[in-house]
Amino acid sequence: MIEDPPLLTIQSRHLSVADNVLKDLSQFPTSFVVDAMNGKGALPHTITPLSPATLPARFCGRALTVDPGPADVLAVVAALGEIESGDVLVIATGGHTGCAAIGDRVIGMARNAGAIAIVTDGLVRDIDGIEKVGLPVYCAGVSPNSPYNNGPGTVGTGIVIGDRKITRDDVLLGDRDGVVVVPGEQVADVIERCCHITEVEEELDAEVEQGLCVPSAMQELLNDGDKVRRIS
Numbered sequence: 001m002i003e004d005p006p007l008l009t010i011q012s013r014h015l016s017v018a019d020n021v022l023k024d025l026s027q028f029p030t031s032f033v034v035d036a037m038n039g040k041g042a043l044p045h046t047i048t049p050l051s052p053a054t055l056p057a058r059f060c061g062r063a064l065t066v067d068p069g070p071a072d073v074l075a076v077v078a079a080l081g082e083i084e085s086g087d088v089l090v091i092a093t094g095g096h097t098g099c100a101a102i103g104d105r106v107i108g109m110a111r112n113a114g115a116i117a118i119v120t121d122g123l124v125r126d127i128d129g130i131e132k133v134g135l136p137v138y139c140a141g142v143s144p145n146s147p148y149n150n151g152p153g154t155v156g157t158g159i160v161i162g163d164r165k166i167t168r169d170d171v172l173l174g175d176r177d178g179v180v181v182v183p184g185e186q187v188a189d190v191i192e193r194c195c196h197i198t199e200v201e202e203e204l205d206a207e208v209e210q211g212l213c214v215p216s217a218m219q220e221l222l223n224d225g226d227k228v229r230r231i232s
Contacts, residue, residue, distance in 0.1 A: 004152075008078050011156035015169040015184045017062055019086060025173060025187060026060035028194040030180045032201070033173055036193035037186070043138075043179045044162035047121055050130065050137040052176065059117040059136045061088040063170045063181070068153040070096035075153025076106060082155050085114035088172045092159035093122030099145035104129025111135050119172060119179055121161045138179050 025033070034041050049057045064087040068075040076091055083089065089110050091101050101122035107130055110118065117136040123143040124130065130137055156168040166172075169184035182190055204215075214222070222228055 007151035007153075008075060009152070009154040009157060010078070010082060011154070011168060013062075013084075013156065013168045016084075017169075017171055017184055017187050021187055021191070022060050022062070022086065022171065024191050025171065025182070025194075026058075028173075028191075028198070030173055030175050030177045032194045032197045033180050033182060033190060035197050036190045037180075037182070041164070041180045041182065042177075043119070043164055043181065044121070045178065046140050047119065047138050047161070047179060048140075049174075049176065050124060050139055050142070051127060054131045055134065056136050058175045059088065060171065060173045061086045061116045062184075063088055063090050063166050063168060063172050064115070064155070065157060065159045065166055065168050066091045066153070066155050067157065067159045068093070068101065068147070069151075070094055071099050071147050072150055072153060073102070073106070073147040074149050074151040075155055076102055077149070078153070079155045080106070080109050080113055083110060083113035083115050087115050088117045088119055089115050090159065090161070090166055090172065091118070091120035091122060092161050092166075093120060095140065096122050097141065097143070099123065099147045100125035100143050101139075101147065103146075104133060107135060107137065108133045117172070117174060119161075119174070136174060138174060 066075050066079045093101050101120045104126035119138045123141045124139045125144050158167045164181050171182045173180045
């Protein structure tokens, strides 16, 4: 006979990325951060900013992971007691679309506890109230249906959204292009790579402003008769 699991399982944070490091990372767009991680790291495109004309989209903070299970909110509410200043509340629902994963009052309490953004692969509700709270919210949609409050669920343990595993030690960065997950132990390296990418991109931007039509490397390839065959 299988025993009932505990209502809540909570894991502590092992690596805490410093605030000054978060500030350094926050200056880069998500596209540069993805390029610094070999073209990967973004959450699914279905997770988009809620009310982009009203709510801010940009944020950078430490992940506080929550897995409440489908149609349940017990772990989400429990996570309010685990929030540290600068956390991003990340709720994995397995893509459940039967009801909302979070609403305006819980988001308001999360803000009061120090959270700077909400990210979920599920749905949210109470748009008018969420807009008043003012936090960046990324979600897969909206539904007025409400979840249960039964559990079991986990807070701080590893979760999966799309093809990305997220732990409590990771950092999330969001802007209008989407949300990117940066493993905590890679943040310093990603920042260093982003600095180089910024230099390269700024040089290219200047060339475009001056009238560049085709990048020099591509033009060189197009002119190489051994590598490009032209037919008529």
